[in-house]
Amino acid sequence: MATIGFIGLGNMGGPMARNLVKAGHVVRGTDVASQAVTVFAQAGGQAAANVAAAVQGAEIVVTMLPAGSHVREVYTGAGGVLALCGKGTLLIDCSTIDVATARDVAAKASEAGCEMLDAPVSGGTAGAEAGTLTFMVGGDASAFARAEPLLRVMGKNVLHAGDSGTGQAAKICNNLMLGIQMIATCEGFLLAEKLGLDAQKLFDISSKSSGQSWSMTTYCPVPGPVPTSPANRDYKPGFTAAMMLKDLKLAADAAQSAGAVSPLGALAQSLYGLYVAGGHGQADFSGIIRMLAGR
Numbered sequence: 001m002a003t004i005g006f007i008g009l010g011n012m013g014g015p016m017a018r019n020l021v022k023a024g025h026v027v028r029g030t031d032v033a034s035q036a037v038t039v040f041a042q043a044g045g046q047a048a049a050n051v052a053a054a055v056q057g058a059e060i061v062v063t064m065l066p067a068g069s070h071v072r073e074v075y076t077g078a079g080g081v082l083a084l085c086g087k088g089t090l091l092i093d094c095s096t097i098d099v100a101t102a103r104d105v106a107a108k109a110s111e112a113g114c115e116m117l118d119a120p121v122s123g124g125t126a127g128a129e130a131g132t133l134t135f136m137v138g139g140d141a142s143a144f145a146r147a148e149p150l151l152r153v154m155g156k157n158v159l160h161a162g163d164s165g166t167g168q169a170a171k172i173c174n175n176l177m178l179g180i181q182m183i184a185t186c187e188g189f190l191l192a193e194k195l196g197l198d199a200q201k202l203f204d205i206s207s208k209s210s211g212q213s214w215s216m217t218t219y220c221p222v223p224g225p226v227p228t229s230p231a232n233r234d235y236k237p238g239f240t241a242a243m244m245l246k247d248l249k250l251a252a253d254a255a256q257s258a259g260a261v262s263p264l265g266a267l268a269q270s271l272y273g274l275y276v277a278g279g280h281g282q283a284d285f286s287g288i289i290r291m292l293a294g295r
Helices: 013-022 034-042 051-055 068-076 099-111 124-130 141-154 166-194 199-206 241-258 263-280 285-292
Strands: 003-007 026-030 060-063 090-093 115-118 133-138 155-162
Touching: 003 013, 003 051, 013 026, 013 034, 013 060, 013 124, 013 141, 026 034, 026 051, 060 068, 068 090, 068 099, 090 099, 090 141, 099 115, 099 166, 115 141, 115 166, 124 133, 133 141, 133 166, 141 155, 155 166, 166 199, 166 241, 166 263, 166 285, 241 263, 241 285, 263 285
Parallel strands: 003 026, 003 060, 060 090, 090 115, 133 155
Antiparallel strands: 115 133
16 A cells, blocks of 8 residues: 555545545645545545645655646645655646646656656546546656556546646547537537427437437436436536636647647637636536526
């Protein structure tokens, strides 16, 4: 069993860290929110007052943070992870951030004698709780091999995307497609309603036809066809609209820097921007159907 420092015990990081504790690892967790640390300690984790207390002596450090600026500060800032951990420490950042920051921080980690992976996740809070996340991992093959058993405690699918930064690239591209597909799925069900076609009938037909997608069959945005979807609990989030907007902005920035064309991504970002600006940032991203319906 490993000694792990875990930084970021929020809606995603908290359950991920608890799953590591359940697997028998020694996990020292810290978060800027003291209540998150308390909940983690009640689940059997070791409460750490700060980054230094979480990291010192750890063989592995895992981070789950809101944005690239936080990742850069936690790793490379004064008193950050790279200044505190020993050479040979394995660093795993599960945040969803821009590719450039992921690669820059990984390069600095290498200079400090550490191996670093960018390993963003898909699966939302339900997947974090159940330990069924998908990890998209960028970094050296040797570091991936070392991290894979640990990641499989927290996830069902652990995929090596390639060199440093490719995990973030995979996550950004995946969520770009997801954001567009969800809007298309919402539009299809709203048109069906206007045309007098029952939502369950459309689901039964399209889920077995060329309109099928994850947004429909797993996360259907209307109540009824998929009982476990957020639509059946007033769009209580598995993945918030604010987080989708963040990822669409990352995709837009990546497209601009790479010289790629993404007109539907730009439109999806605009629509989610309106939904979040309307005060719905903490609703599930599938709840955008309410805005599209004028409700």
